[in-house]
Amino acid sequence: GAFCIGTDQIDLAAARRAGVVVFNAPFSNTRSVAELVLGEIIMLSRQIFPRSQACHRGEWRKSATGSHEVRGKTVGIVGYGHIGSQLSVIAESLGMSVIYHDIVPKLPLGNARPAESLEALLRESDFVTLHVPDTEFTRGMIGAGEIACMRKGAYLINASRGKVVDIPALRAALDEERLAGAAIDVYPVEPAHPGEPFVSELRGLDQVILTPHIGGSTEEAQASIGREVSTALGTYLLHGSTTGSVNLPNIDVAPLREGGCRIINVHRNVPGVLSAVNRAVAESEVNVTGQSLGTIEDVGLLIVDLALGGEDPKARELCHAIAGLPTSLRTRIL
Known part of the structure; x- marks a missing residue:
C-alpha cells in the first residue's frame, strides 16, 4: 500500500x-491540496509573504501597492480532475472566474468553462495552477514558451508534480518581472528525508512561496x-x-458465495492462459460459478469462483495445479 x-x-x-x-x-x-492552492492565490495576490518577511526583519511595509482582491480575477486550472474541479468550485465562491484545460473532455462545475487550448488558458489567466500527473506528456509542459504566453504580472502555482515546470525558465521570468510571483510545492529533485538540504534556484525570491511538498499534508x-x-x-x-x-x-x-471458494491467479499475459486454467478446472470436475479476466500490459488477472469449499482437498489441489502453470506469477485461494 x-x-x-x-x-x-x-x-x-x-x-x-x-x-x-x-x-x-x-x-x-484532494481537499487539502485545493485549500492550499486557494490560500496561495490569496497570499500571492495580497503580497502576504514578502510583507510577513519584512515584519520578521523589523520592517513596517504598510502599503496597498501591488495588493489586489481575488474577486473578479481569472484562475486557469490545468488538469480538471478531483483536485482541479474542487478548486474550481471554491475559487468561484470567492467571485473568481474559472477556466480549465484537460486532455480529456470534462463537464464544467458551476460557471467554469473549458479553454480552447492550453495556450488560450495561459493568455487569459491571472493565476495558472497545475494539477496534472507525472507522465511523459506532462514533464516540462510549462517551459519558456508556455511562460511567455502568460499575462505579464500573472502568477504560476504548481502543487502537482515537480517535473512539470521548467524551473530555470520560471526563474528567468521572475527575474525579468514578466511574472509577478509563484507558489511551488513540488520540485524536480526533492530531499529524501526531512532535515536534508533543500536546493532550488527559486530560493531567496520574496515573490515566491516555497513549501516542502505539503499539499496533502x-x-x-x-x-x-x-x-x-x-x-x-x-x-x-x-x-x-x-x-x-x-x-x-x-x-x-462480489463477496464470495457461502460454500464456495475463489482462486486468484496473476499470470503472464500470453495466449492460452484461460484455456489452460479452464482445462485444469474441467479435469478436477469442479463447477465454475463465476469468472473474471483482465489484462494490463504484460500481466493478466484471472478470478475464478468455484462451487466447492476452500478447505476441500480438491480445491487445494486445483489451486496448486493452476499455480504450477508456466504462465502463473502468483496464485492464491479464498
Whole structure:
C-alpha cells in the first residue's frame, strides 16, 4: 500500500511482474491540496509573504501597492480532475472566474468553462495552477514558451508534480518581472528525508512561496489516506477485488458465495492462459460459478469462483495445479 497519491517510490512494473498488487490513495487529500492552492492565490495576490518577511526583519511595509482582491480575477486550472474541479468550485465562491484545460473532455462545475487550448488558458489567466500527473506528456509542459504566453504580472502555482515546470525558465521570468510571483510545492529533485538540504534556484525570491511538498499534508488527509488504502488492501485480501489498483487490472468482484471458494491467479499475459486454467478446472470436475479476466500490459488477472469449499482437498489441489502453470506469477485461494 502506498499511503499517498504518488507512486514514484515504487517500481510498479516489477511489482506487477511479481504479481504484487499496489494500491494508493488518489482521492483522500484532494481537499487539502485545493485549500492550499486557494490560500496561495490569496497570499500571492495580497503580497502576504514578502510583507510577513519584512515584519520578521523589523520592517513596517504598510502599503496597498501591488495588493489586489481575488474577486473578479481569472484562475486557469490545468488538469480538471478531483483536485482541479474542487478548486474550481471554491475559487468561484470567492467571485473568481474559472477556466480549465484537460486532455480529456470534462463537464464544467458551476460557471467554469473549458479553454480552447492550453495556450488560450495561459493568455487569459491571472493565476495558472497545475494539477496534472507525472507522465511523459506532462514533464516540462510549462517551459519558456508556455511562460511567455502568460499575462505579464500573472502568477504560476504548481502543487502537482515537480517535473512539470521548467524551473530555470520560471526563474528567468521572475527575474525579468514578466511574472509577478509563484507558489511551488513540488520540485524536480526533492530531499529524501526531512532535515536534508533543500536546493532550488527559486530560493531567496520574496515573490515566491516555497513549501516542502505539503499539499496533502494535513491530519485530516492522512487519516483519510489511511482508511482508503487499508480498506483497499483489506478488500483485496478478503475478496480479491483489485478496484483502485495502480499496477494490476481493476476487477471488482462480489463477496464470495457461502460454500464456495475463489482462486486468484496473476499470470503472464500470453495466449492460452484461460484455456489452460479452464482445462485444469474441467479435469478436477469442479463447477465454475463465476469468472473474471483482465489484462494490463504484460500481466493478466484471472478470478475464478468455484462451487466447492476452500478447505476441500480438491480445491487445494486445483489451486496448486493452476499455480504450477508456466504462465502463473502468483496464485492464491479464498
